[in-house]
Amino acid sequence: MTRPDAGDDALAEAFEGQRGRLEAVAYRMLGSRTDAEDAVQEAWLRLMRQDAATIDNLAGWLTTVVSRVCIDTLRSRTARPEAPYDDRLPDLVVTADDGAPEDDALLADSVGVALLMVLDSLRPAERLAFVLHDMFAVPFDEIGQILGRSTDAAKMLASRARRKVQEAPRPSDPRRRARAVVDAFLAAARAGDFEGLLQVLDPDVRWRGYTARGVVVRLGATEVASRAQFAAGATATSRPVLVNGEPGVLAVGKQGRPIAVMACTVVDGRILEIVSTTDPDRLASLDLPG
Structure with a gap:
């Protein structure tokens, strides 16, 4: 994947400062690290075409762009699925279970297999509302703007998704x-x-x-x-x-x-x-x- 050349480019440097958070959002939205990286790269390309002087809040602007790219991808999957949802193996991060500190570092940003499968069963708008609000504390009014819906509608979407997620099996043992x-x-x-x-x-x-x-x-x-x-x-x-x-x-x-x-x-x-x-x-x- 092509990365921007930071150098003296303040915009590129600011974007790189947001990359980790954006990829985390996109990964939880799409369940694939490769797709997440592609979504963030698309946000960079759109940023390069945008007059930076018109952006008051870069972090918010980038979150909105990545979210909309992700929801378009999810809707495309739903409209023209390459395989049924049940046929999709969740993105797996596999490391040796030897208690080494680097294992914790590698797995810090991973999402449990059971949770990924539940997220993949949500409707695109539900998944976006739940991920942005419950995992990244994005306010409902901003989520509503991204989805083109009211704040109350965004709350309802997240609530429905939350009920489904709470029913999923979650590890309870150390x-x-x-x-x-x-x-x-x-x-x-x-x-x-x-x-x-x-x-x-x-x-x-x-x-x-x-x-x-x-x-x-x-x-x-x-x-x-x-x-x-x-x-x-x-x-x-x-x-x-x-x-x-x-x-x-x-x-x-x-x-x-x-x-x-x-x-x-x-x-x-x-x-x-x-x-x-x-x-x-x-x-x-x-x-x-x-």
Whole structure:
């Protein structure tokens, strides 16, 4: 991506000072870091065509432009989806789960897999209202102006989105305790311990698996446990990783080639949500730890 040459250009320097916040907004709006960077780059191009003297509040102007670029992208996805929403694997940030400080730095701006999936199910206007207000404290009157709606309408959009988000599974266990639950799940799967699997799975657990042929969804502890026993029979080495800050697993084949990534959402000591991918193309697009 082309970055502006700051040099003595005060406008470029001011833009660079806003880039991190703008990319964070766009990432939560679009669920993709690449799309977020593209949206921010588009804002820079529009800024270059704008008379800077007419901009009273650069941060607000840039937020408005990025937001409108994002909502146009979301509406385009809805009108001409390349794949159904359920077929889209959330943007994954995968790092080694070794407790190193750099892990926290890498994951500081990531969003949990479960939350990304809920955000992706919202209508474009709902998502924008929720992200801007609840995540970045943008006032409702400004959000209304971006959407071309009243302040009250913006409040209602955010309220509807908030209800949907609150219903999503959210990790409730400290990372170390959640890791212990995931490790117990893997140990039980390898041992073929069906009862042991049921003990660490929530009765309403959902496993969404992204494969080269599409998405496979399994519901309920019995079905998930049965699948976990079958998958454990594959010859692979499992490595603990963090996926968007949540405990997960990287499975590596005999030749050292990644064959699967799995993220788990642990709530009250049990796994409530699993998202995994075995799709070689999706795996190749991830920046996986060595």
